Amino acid sequence: MKQAPEILKVLWDEAAIQVRVRELGAQITRDYERNLSETLTRNPPIAVGLLRGAVIFLSDLIRAMPIPVECDFMQIASYGKDSKPGTLQLVRDLQNSVCERHLLIVEDIVDTGQTLGHLAQKLTARGAASIRFCALIDKTARRRTPVELDYVGFRLQEDAFLVGYGLDYAEKYRNLPYIAALKPEAVI
Ligand code: 5GP
Numbered sequence: 001m002k003q004a005p006e007i008l009k010v011l012w013d014e015a016a017i018q019v020r021v022r023e024l025g026a027q028i029t030r031d032y033e034r035n036l037s038e039t040l041t042r043n044p045p046i047a048v049g050l051l052r053g054a055v056i057f058l059s060d061l062i063r064a065m066p067i068p069v070e071c072d073f074m075q076i077a078s079y080g081k082d083s084k085p086g087t088l089q090l091v092r093d094l095q096n097s098v099c100e101r102h103l104l105i106v107e108d109i110v111d112t113g114q115t116l117g118h119l120a121q122k123l124t125a126r127g128a129a130s131i132r133f134c135a136l137i138d139k140t141a142r143r144r145t146p147v148e149l150d151y152v153g154f155r156l157q158e159d160a161f162l163v164g165y166g167l168d169y170a171e172k173y174r175n176l177p178y179i180a181a182l183k184p185e186a187v188i
Contacts, residue, residue, distance in 0.1 A: 006169075052168070052174070076118070098128045103128045164179045165179050
């Protein structure tokens with residue numbers, strides 16, 4: 001695919017992402033097998049994907065987890081057509097009850113931490129048996145709400161706006177097989 005002119009640099013290419021996602025899948029599998037061994041089949045964990053950015057990550061991740069796992073999706077809007085954080089709004093809720101269930105929250109990128117902080121409270125209040133957070137990218141420069149991430153694909157200290165592998169800017173670039181930083185002048 002020809003690289004768009006708005007792209008500043010590729011941070012992680014397709015091969016690096018695939019390797020890291022498989023490592024995360026193996027690590028998560030080991031942890032669930034160790035901690036939930038007897039109940040895994042009776043009460044499998046639910047991978048909760050945050051729409052829409054985490055869809056591609058989640059679909060690769062669960063295929064790297066050879067254990068029983070269910071999927072559900074939530075959508076929390078905080079970004080509109082620009083890159084500034086806003087007020088959180090629950091756009092789509094989970095289909096099934098999470099009471100007594102083990103949840104693996106799958107997020108594309110953690111920025112201020114506001115979204116995951118909010119989710120942790122909401123899902124704990126609904127009686128989840130356990131909640132683990134898995135983020136493909138932990139972008140720390142603008143963190144305001146501290147969140148404990150159990151699994152992290154890649155860490156980024158600089159404050160760049162990333163696209164690709166599910167991440168969009170104004171709904172573009174989700175289908176890029178790599179993760180790239182946009183040129184600052186391309187982000188309004
Ligand atoms: P937080 O609540 O942690 O500030 O924001 C998390 C959400 O903001 C992510 O799920 C994602 O939708 C969006 N976001 C934060 N940083 C970026 C970025 O660099 N690129 C893209 N495409 N979205 C981002």
